[in-house]
Each structure stands twice: as structure tokens, then as C-alpha cells.
Amino acid sequence: MSRLNLRRPLRRPAPGFPCRVCRQECTLEQESIQCDGCECWLHQQCINMSTTQYVHISQPHLQFYCKQCVSMGERYNFLAALSRIAHCAPNVQSMRSQAESEFNLLRFYSVCLPDVQKVTDRQVSIHAPSTDMLHDFCPWMLEQFVPAQVVGDGNCLFRSISLSLYGTEDVHDHLRLLASIEVLLNPGVYDRTGDAYYQPYKEDDGVWVSDYDTL
Ligand SMILES: [Zn+2]
Ligand SMILES: [Zn+2]
Numbered sequence: 001m002s003r004l005n006l007r008r009p010l011r012r013p014a015p016g017f018p019c020r021v022c023r024q025e026c027t028l029e030q031e032s033i034q035c036d037g038c039e040c041w042l043h044q045q046c047i048n049m050s051t052t053q054y055v056h057i058s059q060p061h062l063q064f065y066c067k068q069c070v071s072m073g074e075r076y077n078f079l080a081a082l083s084r085i086a087h088c089a090p091n092v093q094s095m096r097s098q099a100e101s102e103f104n105l106l107r108f109y110s111v112c113l114p115d116v117q118k119v120t121d122r123q124v125s126i127h128a129p130s131t132d133m134l135h136d137f138c139p140w141m142l143e144q145f146v147p148a149q150v151v152g153d154g155n156c157l158f159r160s161i162s163l164s165l166y167g168t169e170d171v172h173d174h175l176r177l178l179a180s181i182e183v184l185l186n187p188g189v190y191d192r193t194g195d196a197y198y199q200p201y202k203e204d205d206g207v208w209v210s211d212y213d214t215l
Pocket of ligand 1 (some may be wrong): 019020046192
């Protein structure tokens with residue numbers, strides 16, 4: 001992603017850099033941003049990007065994608081976002097930068113999770129082998145839970161969460177992307193090979209084991 005008047009040399013003097021939205025020229029005087037996918041240019045104003053967003057997203061380590069490039073039909077393309085992060089592996093710093101870009105894109109395009117709903121038995125396919133197993137070894141669970149079947153395509157964890165929260169597996173890719181961003185952008189919480197992971201424990205002057213005798 002580049003700001004036309006700052007970072008990318010003008011490679012094509014003619015026919016110019018038409019904005020993908022309004023088709024007018026993106027001149028050097030106008031704040032414009034380039035899509036890292038299709039390389040089209042967009043006026044900041046034509047995509048309703050605030051100056052604060054524009055300055056933030058224009059940072060050199062971040063990427064920006066136009067509406068067409070983040071969509072697949074009417075839907076946000078979460079799998080493409082996950083692929084962009086995966087493409088940076090094994091360079092963790094690069095993966096973190098990409099996760100930051102994806103987080104910015106979700107916010108910029110106002111991509112939100114649906115409202116959580118109460119899921120009923122009728123919205124799930126009961127998994128018969130699990131039911132039989134629980135009936136034999138753990139029957140009390142069947143009084144509270146229904147073993148549900150989800151597609152086994154490597155996304156079963158996120159499909160299960162999606163099903164239990166929304167009554168559909170369809171949100172699994174959105175949940176997976178959010179989980180990836182969360183883990184990458186918060187290494188102090190999730191990366192035990194980093195110094196930040198143990199910092200809270202070092203700062204905790206807590207209670208010594210021997211103190212428990214006097215508590
Ligand atoms: Zn425009
Ligand atoms: Zn694009």
C-alpha cells in the first residue's frame with residue numbers, strides 16, 4: 001500500500017492513476033491510497049476514509065486492500081485474509097504486521113460478528129456415534145448436551161464454536177481470522193518464548209508458598 005504523493009514513485013506518467021470509485025485522476029495533491037491487491041488507486045474521500053485512518057493505514061509496514069479485493073461476492077473473504085497472514089510464515093514479525101493490516105481492514109470495512117443467539121436442538125445434526133458412546137460411558141452429559149456434527153475440514157474447532165454461538169457453521173472463517181489476529185498481536189499473552197510472556201509473573205510479588213500456612 002502506498003500514498004501516491006509520498007512513497008511510490010510515479011511509474012506510469014500516462015494515462016495516469018484514475019480512482020477506482022469516481023474514475024477521476026488521483027493527483028499528487030490529493031490524498032490517495034493504493035490497493036495492494038489490484039494496485040488500483042482510490043481517493044481517501046471516495047472511500048470515506050478518515051484522515052486518522054488514512055495516516056494510520058499508510059504506515060509502511062501495513063497493507064491496504066480495496067473493497068473488491070477483500071470481498072468474495074457479497075461476503076468478506078476471510079480465507080484470503082488468513083492466506084495473506086500464512087503467506088508471511090515463518091517470519092513472525094511479518095505475520096504480525098499482516099495481522100495488524102487485517103485487523104485494520106476489518107475495522108475499516110466494519111466487518112462484525114453476528115449477534116449471538118440461543119441455539120436449539122433443531123439447528124444441529126446430532127452425531128449418532130457420539131450419542132451412543134456417551135449413552136454407554138457418560139449418560140449424564142446427554143441430559144445437558146447434544147453431540148452435534150460439524151464438517152471435518154480442518155476447521156472443526158471454529159465450526160463448533162460458530163455452531164454453538166450462532167446456530168450455523170458459516171462464521172468459522174471469521175472466528176479463525178479473529179483468533180489468528182488475537183494471538184499474533186498479543187505475544188505477551190500467547191507466546192511463551194518471548195520475554196513479555198513472563199513479565200506479569202516477575203512483577204507479581206504475590207504470596208510465597210510458606211505464607212499459605214498463615215493465611
Ligand atoms: Zn475518487
Ligand atoms: Zn484492489
